[in-house]
Amino acid sequence: MRLTSLGHAAVLIETDERRILVDPWLTQRLDRFWEHHPALPDGLEKVLDGGVDHIVFSHHHFDHHHFPSLTRLSEDGEVDFDDSPHRAAETECVFPVGQVPPRFTASGLGHQAIPWTLRRLGFERLTPVTPGDTLHLGDVVVRTFVSNVPFPEMSVLIETEEAVVMLCGDSILHESTVRYFEQPDVRPIDVAFVPAHSVSPPGVLTERRPLTDPDAVRARAVANFDRYVSTLNAAVTVPSSFGWKVSGDGEQDYDWCNRTIFPFTPWEALSRLDELGREGLLWGPGQILEVAGGKAELRNGPQIPGGYDFEAVYAEVTLDPDAEVPAFDPERDRTGRQTRPSHRLLTEVMERIVGTDFWYRALDSGATHTISLHDDNGSTHAYLLEPVSGRISHLGAGPARDHLSQDNGYTEIAASTLQALLDAELLFGSSYGLWASNSNLLSAVFHHPAYYTRQVDRALSQQAGRA
Template sequence: MRLTTFGHAAVLVETGSERILVDPWLTRRLDRFWERLPAVPDGLLDVLDGGVDHIVFSHHHFDHHHFPSLRMLSEDPEVDFDEPPARAAETHCVWPRHPGRPRPSVSGLGHQAIGWTLRRLGFTRTSGVQPGDTVQLGDTLLRTSVSRVPFPEMTLLLEGPDATVMLCGDAMLHPDTEAWFSGPDAPGVDVALIPAHSIAPPGVLTERRPLGGIEDVQARARANFDRWTATVDARLTIPSSFGWRVRAEDGAFSWCNDALFPFTPWQALERLGETGRAGALWGPGQTLEVAGGEAELSGTDHDFAALYEAVTLDPDVKIPAFSPEHDRVGAQREPTAELVGRLMDHLVGTELWYRAVDNGDGHVLTVTEDTGTPRHFALDFAGGRVLPFTGDTGGSGDMGDTDDGAGSTRIAGSTLQALFDAELLFGSSYGLWTSDDTVLSAVFHDPRWYVRHVNAELARDGR
């Protein structure tokens, strides 16, 4: 079995008869704020020439189900100009399906519908499975297990003729998975890609507040990693699903890299050494040949110590106060009052709206126009109205306090415009506002906004 990494969680598994691509994010940037770490070398995607037999998704977040990368995979560059792209129709896709009513999650652009996206991109051979199911992929058996999260997510165990590998994506270890590995039918795993979870509480970005209890956060990350490695007990463990850093196109937000990541792969590798387990790191372009219980790593090595030092949590980092004059994108076209009115129209009927009406909550929204003028609005959830607000909104460097205890959000009018224009993915917009509530999430995590992004991407190609 041969494994080639594209970085983060994207891996090509070649069994000799099948080519299986897992969690494809293949571009050098995820979006305008997140870029690859390590970088993807030139020519790496050539290994995908000729297509793949199967694409398997661990879950629906944008860095694992990246529709621009899927659009690249859906087309065959060798067809004649008057022939339809046929690659998507020939590729079998496996994705996790919710056993009940689908529930969009609220992180990582979590409102993507995998089945719809695949069909929209021309992938017609799809298998929506419930975590815990098994799927035969040629000569390889795919066993899935559930993650301890409220949305469909699965770990992937690939049992081939000459090797068994486990790819865990971002999954949180579930008690059912622990029970499976402690039972009599526990598989022997040659190589395991175990997540070194990289995400700190979102308040660092959305509320511009330092991460509290840093030592406790780091200890939990180590403990989660230890439980995973002890449960799977692989011959070789590779800390995985950590392959990016914040690098905005305009150079802003570099401070995020010192404030977000409590446990890097380098720290995870050191932890493997402390616990006496065999471990390794790999980066884009490197391969593993796995057979007979042995794994051989090849390809150009990376300076992982230096790479991950740039994204190591620094408790002394100074998080800048939010500035809507600086933290903005694009240009505002519509009058501010109309933008805020549209926001309220979309809020009515959401779960946040129901909760606010029941609790008698209010919210103050401050929108800074392109001229630098801030305008304040009170969102009357019960009445579905937007009213001028003249109370105390606090200083520009914090969330401020309203005179009635309402929540508050600050945003640049241009950023709000970009969200409505489907130019800015919600998950990519962190850092462009500050808020102590989920007013923006309630609207822009709605699946309709993701649908608009996919359709806009296809429209650029005339599809």
């Protein structure tokens, strides 16, 4: 079995009969804030020339189910002018589904839209899987395992006659997985790709809260890693699914994120494996791992063995307990350009809040919300939003928190950022550092399926522009 790292959780698996791609994110930048770290080598995408037989998605989040990457996979640049340039119809897509009601989650929008997205992008062979199921892909047996999260997510065990490989993505270890590997007749794992961090300090990235008790957060991450390692008991463990960092595309400096949100890096996890007496290795984008006969060895590929200084790479994203988390400032933490007046933007928000969970709760409670917009002209004004009546009242100058009443939620945001969100130019889940709120008003609006579909349509229009 031949494995090629495409960065983060993306792996190309090649067996005698099949080419399987897991969790494709194939562009250097994910969106406005996230980028591959280490960077993808130039020309790495050529390893996918000729297409793949199967794409396996561990879950729906944008760094594992990336629309622009999927549009690239749906095309074949090698065909003649009189042939069809699309190969998506030939590729089988495997993805998890749940038995609980659909739920929208941050950064990845709605998991229930995966099949809609794939069909919209031209993929026709769809295989939904309930985590825990087993399926056969040619000479490959794929066993799936549920993640301990409230949405459909799975890790996968890839078995051929020559090798057994476990890819955990960034799943959280579930008790059913522990029970499976306690069985006496389970084949031993040759290589396990285990998430080095499945937890991060709460509220730091999303709410700009200062670090609290970083030692406890790190201890929890180490404990999660240790339990994975002991459960899977692989011959070789690769600390993985840690292939990105925060890097804004504007003038703002968001390096503080990289010093405050990662409690346990792969470099630290490699040292931990040594302490545990376990064999481990690190790999990066473009590196190839050959697995056979119970052994795993790095081979020459687009990036040679030893091509990365992993100690230096992960030093850039090592938790610093003394790092400061700067206060949110809508004047500084912003994107885009405002071309519509603030009242018009808020009217659009009120139109889109109808039918959301936020709106239904407001119907019961009569709750209101205070929001302040920082305009491009430098002024800041606060407004009272009444979801039940649809009324918008101007409260005066200054931030929202200066105008709060009892049990009144607040949001502060630059008007240009709000406009970018409304126009689907900015994916809400990647807008960390751009807004501050103690409520889910914006989350309710921008996790609505209408915005999911607009992001897919945006990827398709960009694909058309490349054609």
